[in-house]
Amino acid sequence: MEDMSGPYVIRGSVSLPEAELMWRFSRSSGPGGQHVNTSDSQAELRFDLAKTEALPEVWKGRALERLAGRLVDGVLTVRASEHRSQWRNRETAAVRLAALLAEATAPPPKPRRPTRIPRGINERRLREKKQRSDTKRGRSGRDWG
Numbered sequence: 533m534e535d536m537s538g539p540y541v542i543r544g545s546v547s548l549p550e551a552e553l554m555w556r557f558s559r560s561s562g563p564g565g566q567h568v569n570t571s572d573s574q575a576e577l578r579f580d581l582a583k584t585e586a587l588p589e590v591w592k593g594r595a596l597e598r599l600a601g602r603l604v605d606g607v608l609t610v611r612a613s614e615h616r617s618q619w620r621n622r623e624t625a626a627v628r629l630a631a632l633l634a635e636a637t638a639p640p641p642k643p644r645r646p647t648r649i650p651r652g653i654n655e656r657r658l659r660e661k662k663q664r665s666d667t668k669r670g671r672s673g674r675d676w677g
Contacts, residue, residue: 540630574613575621582606591637
């Protein structure tokens with residue numbers, strides 16, 4: 533089997549360490565004909581997020597908090613079975629894991645600074661509203677006699 537096209541970069545100089553990735557393969561459903569019954573093409577990738585030393589502590593805390601619903605005893609699991617080839621499923625699972633960790637470790641967005649509506653814009657809106665009101669009031673048939 534060819535070597536993986538890693539390392540899978542999470543962000544900056546931080547990447548997934550190959551030694552901490554645990555792989556498991558099983559038979560996959562889906563396309564493949566008779567081949568699918570004999571080959572273990574589904575890839576399951578497990579990464580122990582709670583015990584990893586590859587991530588900075590701040591990132592690790594963020595990821596543990598944001599991915600809490602997906603973790604089982606601190607382990608993050610990703611499955612891939614879209615492709616007929618085990619190697620392509622491995623690639624897909626590793627890329628998916630790296631993307632998941634990149635999103636989970638991203639810093640929180642900057643808080644929105646509330647801005648005020650300029651007075652001129654508000655006055656123009658009220659003036660146009662008044663003009664529209666006068667136009668509609670002028671349409672009533674009160675004065676037609």
